[in-house]
Amino acid sequence: MAEAQQQQQQQPEEEEEEEEEEQQSPVEATETDEGSEEPQKSVHKTPTRPLLSMRSMSIVDPDDDSPNMIVYRKIEDIVTLIQDETEGVPIRTVKSFMTKIPSVVTGTDIVQWLMKNLSIEDPAEAMHVGSLIAAQGYFFPISDHVLSLKDDGAFYRFQAPYFWPSNCWEPENTDYAIYLCKRTMQNKTRLELADYEAENLARLQRAFARKWEFIYMQAEAQVKIDRKKDKTERKILDSQERAFWDVHRPVPGCVNTTEMDIRKCRRMKNPHRVKKSVYGLAEEGTPSQSPIHTPLHHCRKGTKEDVEKEILFLNTQLDRHRMKMSKVAESLISYSEQYMDYDQFVTVQEPSNPWTSDDPSLWDLEASKEPSQQRVKKWGFSLEEALKDPAGRELFLKFLESEFSSENLRFWLAVQALKRMPQQEVAQRAQEIWAEFLAEGAPSSINLDSHSYERTSQNLKDPGRYSYEDAQDHIYKLMKSDSYTRFLRSSLYQDLLRKKVCPETEQGRRTSLEKFTRSVGKSLTGKRLTGLMQSS
Amino acid sequence: MGEMEELRKEAESLKDQITAARKTVQDTTLQEAAAGITAVGRVQLKTRKTLRGHLAKIYAMHWGADSTLCVSASQDGKLIVWDSITTNKVNAIPLKSSWVMTCAYAPSGNLVACGGLDNMCSIYNLKGKDGNVKVMRELAAHTGYLSCCRFLSDTEIITSSGDCTCVLWDIETGTEKTIFAGHLGDCMSLAVSPDFKFFISGACDFTAKLWDIREAQCRQTFSGHESDINAIGFFPNGNAVITGSDDATCKLYDLRADQELNTYQDSSIMCGVTSLAPSVSGRLLLAGYDDFNVNIWDTLKSERVGVLAGHDNRVSCIGVSSDGMACCTGSWDSFLKIWN
Numbered sequence: 001m002a003e004a005q006q007q008q009q010q011q012p013e014e015e016e017e018e019e020e021e022e023q024q025s026p027v028e029a030t031e032t033d034e035g036s037e038e039p040q041k042s043v044h045k046t047p048t049r050p051l052l053s054m055r056s057m058s059i060v061d062p063d064d065d066s067p068n069m070i071v072y073r074k075i076e077d078i079v080t081l082i083q084d085e086t087e088g089v090p091i092r093t094v095k096s097f098m099t100k101i102p103s104v105v106t107g108t109d110i111v112q113w114l115m116k117n118l119s120i121e122d123p124a125e126a127m128h129v130g131s132l133i134a135a136q137g138y139f140f141p142i143s144d145h146v147l148s149l150k151d152d153g154a155f156y157r158f159q160a161p162y163f164w165p166s167n168c169w170e171p172e173n174t175d176y177a178i179y180l181c182k183r184t185m186q187n188k189t190r191l192e193l194a195d196y197e198a199e200n201l202a203r204l205q206r207a208f209a210r211k212w213e214f215i216y217m218q219a220e221a222q223v224k225i226d227r228k229k230d231k232t233e234r235k236i237l238d239s240q241e242r243a244f245w246d247v248h249r250p251v252p253g254c255v256n257t258t259e260m261d262i263r264k265c266r267r268m269k270n271p272h273r274v275k276k277s278v279y280g281l282a283e284e285g286t287p288s289q290s291p292i293h294t295p296l297h298h299c300r301k302g303t304k305e306d307v308e309k310e311i312l313f314l315n316t317q318l319d320r321h322r323m324k325m326s327k328v329a330e331s332l333i334s335y336s337e338q339y340m341d342y343d344q345f346v347t348v349q350e351p352s353n354p355w356t357s358d359d360p361s362l363w364d365l366e367a368s369k370e371p372s373q374q375r376v377k378k379w380g381f382s383l384e385e386a387l388k389d390p391a392g393r394e395l396f397l398k399f400l401e402s403e404f405s406s407e408n409l410r411f412w413l414a415v416q417a418l419k420r421m422p423q424q425e426v427a428q429r430a431q432e433i434w435a436e437f438l439a440e441g442a443p444s445s446i447n448l449d450s451h452s453y454e455r456t457s458q459n460l461k462d463p464g465r466y467s468y469e470d471a472q473d474h475i476y477k478l479m480k481s482d483s484y485t486r487f488l489r490s491s492l493y494q495d496l497l498r499k500k501v502c503p504e505t506e507q508g509r510r511t512s513l514e515k516f517t518r519s520v521g522k523s524l525t526g527k528r529l530t531g532l533m534q535s536s
Numbered sequence: 537m538g539e540m541e542e543l544r545k546e547a548e549s550l551k552d553q554i555t556a557a558r559k560t561v562q563d564t565t566l567q568e569a570a571a572g573i574t575a576v577g578r579v580q581l582k583t584r585k586t587l588r589g590h591l592a593k594i595y596a597m598h599w600g601a602d603s604t605l606c607v608s609a610s611q612d613g614k615l616i617v618w619d620s621i622t623t624n625k626v627n628a629i630p631l632k633s634s635w636v637m638t639c640a641y642a643p644s645g646n647l648v649a650c651g652g653l654d655n656m657c658s659i660y661n662l663k664g665k666d667g668n669v670k671v672m673r674e675l676a677a678h679t680g681y682l683s684c685c686r687f688l689s690d691t692e693i694i695t696s697s698g699d700c701t702c703v704l705w706d707i708e709t710g711t712e713k714t715i716f717a718g719h720l721g722d723c724m725s726l727a728v729s730p731d732f733k734f735f736i737s738g739a740c741d742f743t744a745k746l747w748d749i750r751e752a753q754c755r756q757t758f759s760g761h762e763s764d765i766n767a768i769g770f771f772p773n774g775n776a777v778i779t780g781s782d783d784a785t786c787k788l789y790d791l792r793a794d795q796e797l798n799t800y801q802d803s804s805i806m807c808g809v810t811s812l813a814p815s816v817s818g819r820l821l822l823a824g825y826d827d828f829n830v831n832i833w834d835t836l837k838s839e840r841v842g843v844l845a846g847h848d849n850r851v852s853c854i855g856v857s858s859d860g861m862a863c864c865t866g867s868w869d870s871f872l873k874i875w876n
Contacts, residue, residue, distance in 0.1 A: 018670045063860070067764065067782040067808050067826070068608060069762070070763060070782055070784075070808070071806055071807055071808070071826070072781070074784075075806065113790070118803050118804045119803060119804070120804050125843075126804075127828070128639075128829070128845070129804050129806070131829050132806070132807070243692060249817060255848065255849050255868075255869075259868075260654065261699065262635065262637075263681060263683060263722070263724070264764075281822050292811070298801065303541070304540060304543065307543040307547055308543065309543060309718075310547050311546055311547050311550065312544065313549035313718075313750075313754065313757070314547060314551060314554065315550065317550075317554055317756070317757070318550060318553055318557060320756075320794060322557065322558065322560075322561045322792070322793055322794045322795075323561065323790075323792040323793050324561045324563050325561055325562050325564050325566070325569075325790075325793055325797070326563050326564045326569060327565055327791055328566075328775075328790045328793040328797070328798070328800075329564060329565075329566045329569035329570065329775070330569065331775065331817070332566065332771065332773070332775070332790070332797075332835075332836065333569060333573060333836060334569055335772070335773045335818060336817045336818045336835075336836065337817075338574065338817075339688040339772070339816060339817035339818070339819075340817045340819060342816055342817065342860065343816045343817035343819060343820070343860060344815075344816070344860050344861050344862070344876055345579055345581065345813050345815045345820050345832075345860075345863075345876065346576055346579070346815070346817065346819060349861070352618040353861055353862075354587065354603075354621065354861065355584040355621070355861065355862050355876050356584060356875060356876065363603060363604075384731075393742055419689065420644075420690060420691060421691075422691065422708065423706075423708050423709070424604070453637065465691075466750060469750065471838060508773070
């Protein structure tokens with residue numbers, strides 16, 4: 001695996017000894033509690049990613065499952081393949097004026113390759129994916145600090161695996177200071193500091209005032225090392241180094257892609273990782289730790305009790321009844337088909353969507369007592385829908401009253417309210433509900449089966465918010481199967497359903513227009529006013 | 537150790553039997569069944585409003601039960617209640633701890649809640665007598681970060697935590713009523729069923745669990761994801777569950793068939809799913825990703841039908857308003873956007 005990469009990448013020189021080591025064991029070799037395998041043995045299980053049929057070339061430790069690492073793995077697979085001699089993009093040296101630009105590829109080449117190999121039809125999407133890869137620092141534009149991919153003839157270069165983010169670099173400011181410092185020492189235009197870099201350097205000089213001699217010396221040492229390298233190699237390495245810093249010290253305004261979700265931080269493979277220096281500096285003093293890193297949670301491993309509980313649970317699962325996929329699919333499909341008309345993202349709503357038109361008439365309509373036809377139609381979908389809407393509840397209640405059977409709904413509503421009451425009032429209210437609906441000779445006597453009745457009266461010995469849960473379920477089912485269906489067939493409902501309600505807004509508009517015309521000065525003649533009204 | 541081995545073997549065997557039992561009801565797939573229905577076509581939503589005011593990453597947002605108010609939580613240490621139509625800030629609540637990870641709006645509109653690395657769920661009363669928003673309760677018992685919270689009413693709230701448990705609290709007394717334990721990894725997200733009788737949780741053990749609130753039991757467990765589940769939600773009819781994971785896929789599980797119906801993925805999508813919300817009909821699934829985009833999926837045909845690209849950093853939260861008129865996205869770029 002390491003060999004394949006070496007063919008493609010320009011190898012960092014031997015002097016940077018740390019580098020060589022890093023190549024082989026990219027994850028810092030501190031103790032991990034799971035006795036992880038050597039990173040080299042990252043022979044991947046059959047990839048579930050449809051992208052590649054070959055073994056993962058990624059250097060990410062397969063046991064590292066933190067979210068950033070998962071993405072790095074995928075990117076590294078792509079980046080390895082894209083540099084392949086036969087399957088990848090043509091990486092070449094371009095002659096330009098008096099110089100040669102080594103080891104580059106154009107933006108268009110990358111975009112085309114991504115479209116072909118990731119089956120992407122839209123070039124914009126390929127650029128989005130490419131920019132994601134660039135932002136992580138896996139390839140970079142040679143003439144820009146901003147890491148993104150454009151579909152043009154500009155040149156891009158691939159990053160050396162040493163600098164890959166999967167190596168868990170958290171470079172210190174001392175390293176950054178050395179880097180900026182050495183750039184100023186070499187008299188090359190391509191190494192000139194950008195404005196923000198010059199500002200950063202100035203800040204670092206103030207911060208490290210006491211250490212500056214040390215930093216300066218390190219920078220000089222690095223310059224000496226660099227000078228020994230071949231000119232072409234230096235060009236490549238310098239750009240790769242710069243791209244590395246563009247990731248870890250991004251241009252102001254650019255996203256720092258090394259940031260992690262704080263919820264995931266402590267689950268990283270290497271939570272106590274020692275910060276290592278890009279330039280091989282020995283650690284001074286105690287190794288620093290990120291303040292958010294805390295010891296791995298021990299609840300990941302199951303105990304014997306856990307497994308026993310699991311077995312019990314699995315046995316219940318095994319016995320459960322499963323509905324056929326066809327039935328379940330049908331139910332999902334019919335639900336969404338029924339509600340599609342009400343789904344703003346699929347069907348444009350009438351009247352207009354308030355966010356688009358800044359016209360709140362839709363909500364005025366919802367709040368009004370004159371429901372629209374569409375809204376009335378919804379009450380027919382299910383009892384839940386009818387009860388959800390206050391106007392629907394009201395109409396249903398009215399219907400039941402006409403049948404002298406409103407006690408069921410009134411009971412249901414009373415119990416709903418009980419569930420939301422403050423604790424102190426619950427006991428009393430629960431008793432009141434009993435007296436009204438369930439006691440011997442109750443004024444609004446409801447019909448409960450004996451089993452629910454018994455349970456409820458037991459619950460009432462210690463009344464709580466959920467004492468009536470059983471009873472409420474029973475009554476709900478009764479309403480659903482009996483009164484609700486009759487309600488839908490009733491003339492009360494049907495008449496309302498067929499009635500085309502004139503939206504209030506039309507009247508509203510007329511009134512405001514009248515106000516406008518009244519407030520307009522006497523200079524306007526009657527004829528012109530009429531004209532205005534007609535034209536609106 | 538031999539006993540452990542045997543127990544594990546037994547568990548594995550049961551799992552195999554369950555897989556086989558699930559296969560027996562697979563007389564079709566959802567995609568096949570949906571082959572005949574009309575396609576929704578390309579869904580193109582536009583940004584209608586941008587809510588500016590947070591100074592750091594936004595980690596969570598939640599719509600109120602009416603159609604225009606929403607609350608957002610940011611690592612700048614503020615909880616902001618927005619009138620999303622006017623883009624005005626109705627309340628800007630300073631928090632004791634700036635490491636906030638979640639927020640919630642009570643259905644009544646009276647309360648909001650938030651929590652994070654402080655391991656607590658803090659409840660704020662928006663309708664206090666003197667007009668000031670104050671902490672009403674601090675629910676403290678979790679031993680891990682608070683990843684998500686959802687109100688059942690003004691008197692009860694459910695929380696999920698990095699300590700691998702979910703808890704039902706009585707807000708008035710500030711005590712734990714029920715502890716839902718069973719996950720083997722951090723609980724990242726939860727959602728309450730439309731009838732308020734169940735809730736689902738997604739965790740870093742790659743599974744989603746359905747819990748019966750009253751009976752305090754786990755009714756079902758769904759697996760299949762290859763990495764942490766960060767986001768979870770109910771299909772609007774309450775009979776199916778949608779999950780979003782770091783493995784860059786979303787999945788639809790049906791409660792009555794007790795299995796996965798669809799996976800929403802694309803080889804060009806490499807980043808994890810951070811958040812999700814179904815549209816009102818359930819036909820569309822809007823999911824926020826770490827690659828700064830929101831992808832819109834046709835849940836039945838399992839196709840990507842749209843992309844919302846408007847944020848300059850990860851999309852961390854998403855929500856569809858209660859009447860389905862608009863969707864709101866929140867991002868690490870510190871902005872919230874309203875789309876439709």
